[in-house]
Amino acid sequence: MTDVIVVGAGPAGSAAALMAARDGLDVVLLERGPFPGSKNAYGGVVYGRVLDEVLPGWWEEAPVQRWVTRRSTMLLTETQALTVDFRSTDWGQAPYNGCTTFRADFDSWLAGKAVDAGAQLVTSTVATGLIVEAGRVVGVRTDRPDGDLRAPLVIAADGVNSFLAKEAGLLPRTQAKHLTLGVKEVLSLPREVIDERFGVRGDEGVDVELLGCTRGIPGGGFLYTNRDSLSVGVVVSLEHLTAAKVRAEDLVADLKAHPAVAPWVEGAELKEYTAHLIPEGGYDHLAELSTPGMLVTGDAAGLCLAAGIWLEGVNFAIGSGLAAGRHARSVIDSGDAKPYRKALEGSFVLQDHKRLRGAPDLVLSERVQQRYPGLVADLVQGLFTVTNPAAKPGALRLLRRAAKKNGVKLRHLLADGLAGGRVFR
Amino acid sequence: MADRLVVVLARCTDLRAEVDPLSGAITRDPRTAAFSASDAAAIEHGLRIGSAWGARTLVVTAGGVECEGPLREVLSLGAEVRRVPTRGSYVDELATDERALAKSLVAAIGGRPDLVLCADRSADRGTGALPAFVAHELGVVQAPGLVSLELDGEDLVAERRLDYGRRERMRVPLPAVCSVEAAGIRLRRASLPASLAAATAEVPVADVPVPGPAVRVLGARAARPRPRHLPAPTGSSRERLLALTGALLSHEPPTVVGPVAAPEAADALLEFLARNGYLSEARTGWTVQ
Amino acid sequence: MSGDASGYDGLAFDDRMATVEFRVAERAHIVVDSDVCRSCTTKACVTACPANLFAPTSDGGILFNYEQCFECGTCYQVCNGEGALTWTYPDGGHGVVFRHG
Ligand SMILES: Cc1cc2nc3c(=O)[nH]c(=O)nc-3n(C[C@H](O)[C@H](O)[C@H](O)COP(=O)(O)OP(=O)(O)OC[C@H]3O[C@@H](n4cnc5c(N)ncnc54)[C@H](O)[C@@H]3O)c2cc1C
Ligand code: SF4
Ligand code: SF4
Numbered sequence: 074m075t076d077v078i079v080v081g082a083g084p085a086g087s088a089a090a091l092m093a094a095r096d097g098l099d100v101v102l103l104e105r106g107p108f109p110g111s112k113n114a115y116g117g118v119v120y121g122r123v124l125d126e127v128l129p130g131w132w133e134e135a136p137v138q139r140w141v142t143r144r145s146t147m148l149l150t151e152t153q154a155l156t157v158d159f160r161s162t163d164w165g166q167a168p169y170n171g172c173t174t175f176r177a178d179f180d181s182w183l184a185g186k187a188v189d190a191g192a193q194l195v196t197s198t199v200a201t202g203l204i205v206e207a208g209r210v211v212g213v214r215t216d217r218p219d220g221d222l223r224a225p226l227v228i229a230a231d232g233v234n235s236f237l238a239k240e241a242g243l244l245p246r247t248q249a250k251h252l253t254l255g256v257k258e259v260l261s262l263p264r265e266v267i268d269e270r271f272g273v274r275g276d277e278g279v280d281v282e283l284l285g286c287t288r289g290i291p292g293g294g295f296l297y298t299n300r301d302s303l304s305v306g307v308v309v310s311l312e313h314l315t316a317a318k319v320r321a322e323d324l325v326a327d328l329k330a331h332p333a334v335a336p337w338v339e340g341a342e343l344k345e346y347t348a349h350l351i352p353e354g355g356y357d358h359l360a361e362l363s364t365p366g367m368l369v370t371g372d373a374a375g376l377c378l379a380a381g382i383w384l385e386g387v388n389f390a391i392g393s394g395l396a397a398g399r400h401a402r403s404v405i406d407s408g409d410a411k412p413y414r415k416a417l418e419g420s421f422v423l424q425d426h427k428r429l430r431g432a433p434d435l436v437l438s439e440r441v442q443q444r445y446p447g448l449v450a451d452l453v454q455g456l457f458t459v460t461n462p463a464a465k466p467g468a469l470r471l472l473r474r475a476a477k478k479n480g481v482k483l484r485h486l487l488a489d490g491l492a493g494g495r496v497f498r
Numbered sequence: 499m500a501d502r503l504v505v506v507l508a509r510c511t512d513l514r515a516e517v518d519p520l521s522g523a524i525t526r527d528p529r530t531a532a533f534s535a536s537d538a539a540a541i542e543h544g545l546r547i548g549s550a551w552g553a554r555t556l557v558v559t560a561g562g563v564e565c566e567g568p569l570r571e572v573l574s575l576g577a578e579v580r581r582v583p584t585r586g587s588y589v590d591e592l593a594t595d596e597r598a599l600a601k602s603l604v605a606a607i608g609g610r611p612d613l614v615l616c617a618d619r620s621a622d623r624g625t626g627a628l629p630a631f632v633a634h635e636l637g638v639v640q641a642p643g644l645v646s647l648e649l650d651g652e653d654l655v656a657e658r659r660l661d662y663g664r665r666e667r668m669r670v671p672l673p674a675v676c677s678v679e680a681a682g683i684r685l686r687r688a689s690l691p692a693s694l695a696a697a698t699a700e701v702p703v704a705d706v707p708v709p710g711p712a713v714r715v716l717g718a719r720a721a722r723p724r725p726r727h728l729p730a731p732t733g734s735s736r737e738r739l740l741a742l743t744g745a746l747l748s749h750e751p752p753t754v755v756g757p758v759a760a761p762e763a764a765d766a767l768l769e770f771l772a773r774n775g776y777l778s779e780a781r782t783g784w785t786v787q
Numbered sequence: 788m789s790g791d792a793s794g795y796d797g798l799a800f801d802d803r804m805a806t807v808e809f810r811v812a813e814r815a816h817i818v819v820d821s822d823v824c825r826s827c828t829t830k831a832c833v834t835a836c837p838a839n840l841f842a843p844t845s846d847g848g849i850l851f852n853y854e855q856c857f858e859c860g861t862c863y864q865v866c867n868g869e870g871a872l873t874w875t876y877p878d879g880g881h882g883v884v885f886r887h888g
Binding site: 105106107110111112113114115175176177196197198199201215216217233234236247248249252254256259302311312314315318319320321322343344345346347348349350 | 798800802803804806807810829831834835837838839857858859860861863864865875876877878879880882883884885886887888
């Protein structure tokens with residue numbers, strides 16, 4: 074008898090299956106790809122501390138490419154780049170902060186942990202729908218012959234397009250407004266060249282977030298170092314990308330051709346091109362987290378945290394999956410999803426989302442996206458351009474001038490500054 | 499007839515080993531090990547004929563532990579499975595002595611099969627020689643490159659492609675070794691209960707001599723076709739311009755045929771090929787009016 | 788920066804797609820009803836699809852090929868024609884296979 078059906082062996086599903094199996098439940102983990110991770114693409118950094126409690130010493134065995142010890146945020150205009158660069162040796166030793174890894178590797182590894190704990194993984198199997206009786210989810214249909222499977226609890230971990238959450242009415246069918254499209258290139262580059270170009274050694278790695286490089290389409294770019302490859306891509310608002318009639322891969326080409334980025338990627342050859350959607354609505358656009366007989370986790374519930382300088386989905390997926398798996402038994406016994414919801418509210422998963430609920434709107438706003446990068450870059454260029462024989466202009470004058478050139482009113486700047494202070498407080 | 503045995507020899511490997519675009523290093527991903535389309539076709543033929551005969555169907559694969567996943571899938575289709583372990587790197591495996599491999603596989607079968615099926619050529623080794631070695635080893639007839647394989651009473655009737663588009667239909671006396679193409683047949687999918695039951699099943703490993711490499715591969719590199727160098731055109735600037743734009747070359751305008759019925763379209767195509775010297779009566783046996 | 792439609796970083800779109808493995812299923816998992824597309828004014832799918840699978844036809848419809856699809860969902864999210872797209876996942880084990888992701 075199956076106790077729990079987990080749909081989707083991404084980070085959320087495997088975390089849920091792991092905890093439910095550890096609790097002695099009979100767990101079936103369904104994945105539509107030929108192996109876990111084969112359908113999944115992302116930018117490139119996993120923040121693994123969420124695993125500390127359940128897989129102590131995970132960093133010894135996780136399929137890590139590099140440990141992120143250097144994080145840069147760059148503001149780009151067509152001709153300028155302003156970089157805030159931070160490095161910390163703390164991030165290069167246990168318990169670490171973030172690592173670059175590939176999803177095919179990471180998801181396979183985490184699913185393996187669930188299998189070790191006793192979950193039954195069935196790959197190449199699509200859950201095609203829910204079996205609902207008397208308003209209660211009692212199982213799923215799959216595309217295999219004789220494919221119906223019943224269980225007292227279904228955990229939907231089927232990612233951003235979650236057809237299960239949609240079928241249960243927990244998620245709207247379309248929501249282009251709250252989605253971003255991410256496209257990424259994995260570029261082959263020798264290890265020594267990466268070490269050289271990015272100033273890192275051994276298994277140290279770099280995370281670069283780029284703003285202002287997407288032709289005014291709300292979003293941003295990223296560049297991460299793997300062992301002997303780079304991950305370079307953009308994440309852009311689906312609604313605005315469509316309206317602008319721009320092709321996403323052209324934005325990546327722009328990024329790679331930018332004078333501040335081109336020297337990093339020179340001579341690198343494409344190994345793989347990928348595309349995937351991201352739920353970026355934040356707290357105000359989460360799915361309902363449950364319906365009788367079913368819990369929703371990870372991207373399926375919209376739990377990816379995307380707030381400009383943060384793009385964290387895997388840790389949130391794992392966090393929600395662990396909670397769903399941990400409380401599966403009590404949800405089954407009591408027939409009530411409250412323990413799951415409470416666990417999420419008590420953890421970073423919903424707390425961070427709640428705190429940053431205003432971030433998506435602010436970060437994706439027109440001024441932050443299109444005007445501020447230019448304003449800041451012009452201001453800095455003004456400060457550092459030696460204008461002899463003329464005397465140096467004052468900072469306030471430079472600010473006024475940069476604001477005017479970029480079409481920003483100083484009172485808007487002040488208002489956005491205050492709003493930012495509130496959102497990121 | 500009781501106790502008949504149908505054997506399928508199927509290669510299971512990464513069908514798309516990655517060649518690094520810079521270094522040329524070849525990586526085979528164990529997670530994507532799978533049967534090629536023609537290997538899958540051989541398995542499906544084996545299952546169909548096995549069940550028509552009420553016979554056992556045994557699928558044997560030579561390969562590493564990465565083959566166990568796909569073999570479990572076959573297990574859940576009701577066949578027996580066996581794995582012949584291989585050793586060495588991927589490149590070593592590619593260089594395996596085909597004859598020694600045939601010997602190991604036959605030893606792993608461990609009985610006298612009535613029919614041995616395999617793919618006409620494997621996805622990554624591709625010599626097509628294995629069925630011949632197996633037939634030799636068993637001392638039976640072989641019928642390679644089949645596009646269809648049907649039971650006709652107690653006999654097998656097969657069809658295969660010949661050069662120049664001809665086909666051959668034949669009656670295959672048993673026992674025999676048949677290699678098949680992936681034509682018009684796909685491997686069935688296992689039911690969910692059977693997949694669940696087989697998910698953790700043991701895949702038996704055959705206790706036979708493990709074949710090693712026949713040749714030693716010293717290195718491999720990525721294919722880098724050289725660009726074709728065309729001489730710069732000469733002559734006056736007008737001539738050079740004409741040469742660069744191709745205006746001096748004669749082009750045959752595209753021929754528009756149709757819309758016409760299929761036979762007429764076929765005739766038009768043949769006529770075009772014959773007119774341009776691609777077809778001759780002697781080679782094809784076709785008469786082109 | 789220029790805005791060429793294809794390959795100005797020296798990479799043709801086909802070569803880009805050739806880096807990805809697709810295990811093509813027999814069944815088309817996405818079906819486009821070109822009759823509905825004929826009355827669609829945005830043709831949003833054409834530029835938005837990261838795999839560039841939607842080709843406008845001269846009669847105002849759409850020619851679609853499902854074989855090299857990322858299964859990302861972009862098309863049905865941006866489609867403005869009711870009933871133009873039938874969108875499902877490919878049969879288990881088929882479709883795109885990311886080796887890195
Ligand atoms: C371009 C991009 C960059 C990103 N960058 C980062 C980053 O750097 N760091 C970070 O932490 N996060 C990042 N994210 C977000 C992160 O990838 C997601 O939030 C995270 O993967 C969500 O995990 P999940 O388990 O909920 O869903 P998924 O990872 O999408 O997993 C869902 C699984 O369910 C399977 N599935 C779906 N439907 C079915 C079905 N019907 N039947 C069977 N199986 C099914 C899928 O095959 C898949 O394996 C990024 C995302 C994108 C797109
Ligand atoms: S957006 Fe929808 S309706 Fe419009 S052309 Fe594309 S598929 Fe057709
Ligand atoms: S799912 Fe994505 S890749 Fe596939 S056709 Fe739609 S937009 Fe294109």
